[in-house]
């Protein structure tokens with residue numbers, strides 16, 4: 001049987017290799033480390049955790065990432081098996097002994113007769129065969145150039161510029177209103193595409209003070225190579241002058257407060273729809289390097305967002321990722337070159353767990369193809385299905401930025417109460433539905 005080639009033995013590539021081999025398909029796993037490193041990786045081991053040693057919440061009832069753990073365990077995932085085996089006490093989180101974890105993943109892959117790990121960098125995209133590209137946020141330069149030559153230069157970003165994303169049902173619509181600037185757009189939906197939060201002068205001044213005072217994170221050493229001015233954090237804009245934001249992303253022009261038509265706002269924060277479901281909105285132009293705790297405090301100063309719940313907070317990182325909603329089909333294949341599947345962080349998911357989950361899926365899909373079957377993704381009601389559905393179509397392609405798993409990606413349950421208060425009932429219902437549907441997906445294989 002023709003082997004599956006996987007480029008990159010990180011979190012995604014390791015899981016993909018394991019899943020394909022378990023399905024009985026031979027795998028050649030190409031890894032450039034240790035001969036060629038990155039600024040973040042320190043070893044030559046597979047599935048190296050480059051920063052924190054946590055796989056985040058292990059609560060599979062009230063937390064979407066915990067639900068993703070559950071699904072990966074149910075699918076016999078190598079990353080979860082080894083994480084459980086090398087777990088450290090960390091309250092409700094799944095933290096691991098990183099060295100023992102990576103060593104165990106490496107050993108398991110080396111011991112698997114169907115997997116051969118081949119050292120070396122891959123610099124070109126192969127024209128045929130069954131390939132998975134899982135080269136991560138620090139994809140080597142030559143391969144990144146090769147990808148760009150196929151996808152177009154704008155389709156593979158080198159930095160993310162993530163603005164915070166808010167659960168739509170936690171925005172106070174008695175304060176905020178829907179309107180596009182100058183009511184632009186042909187349809188009513190377009191004319192109401194944005195949610196606007198108004199600020200008085202005092203509120204704006206207090207907001208700028210808070211931005212300037214907030215604690216910020218630093219770039220890692222070596223991370224800024226190639227960073228450019230196009231995605232300035234809002235706090236840097238504020239440092240350039242107190243009025244800069246009011247003439248930039250917070251300009252109040254072309255908007256009329258639907259609740260107080262006679263009152264002119266001094267500044268306006270706009271939120272734009274982030275997914276087809278309409279459950280998530282991003283704060284336009286608010287990419288930031290403020291620490292997470294500070295972000296929540298500062299962004300809840302915005303009128304209408306006092307009780308906002310954040311699906312993800314902002315950030316700016318060195319991060320190679322594709323514009324997957326336009327480039328990948330729902331089998332995670334590059335539309336232009338279907339012999340290439342992408343997996344992991346390079347597809348625009350964010351985080352160790354999400355990357356490994358996309359590896360799991362790509363590995364199973366590639367193996368199914370090698371065996372002459374077709375494997376559809378799990379239902380979008382599951383954590384894995386919600387994530388792959390988001391990156392391959394559910395997300396807004398124009399503003400696509402990396403996403404971690406969260407309940408905002410799940411199709412809402414009609415009978416459930418919305419808003420922050422309804423979460424106690426809604427989240428267990430989501431995770432119960434996810435478990436049922438994920439079991440059904442596994443049983444159908």
Ligand SMILES: Cc1cc2nc3c(=O)[nH]c(=O)nc-3n(C[C@H](O)[C@H](O)[C@H](O)COP(=O)(O)OP(=O)(O)OC[C@H]3O[C@@H](n4cnc5c(N)ncnc54)[C@H](O)[C@@H]3O)c2cc1C
Pocket residue numbers: 007008009010011012013030031032033038040041047048049050051052053120121122123134135136137138139140143220318343344345346350351352353355356
């Ligand atoms: C500095 C930094 C800090 C991070 N901190 C966290 C964190 O704390 N928590 C979290 O959840 N996520 C974090 N992330 C995100 C994290 O990288 C990903 O979540 C995860 O490692 C991605 O998995 P992956 O398999 O897609 O990529 P990786 O784990 O990076 O694996 C990609 C592999 O491909 C190899 N490779 C690249 N190019 C080639 C090539 N041309 N040929 C052969 N091999 C190649 C690399 O050496 C690497 O082994 C961080 C990312 C960075 C860059």
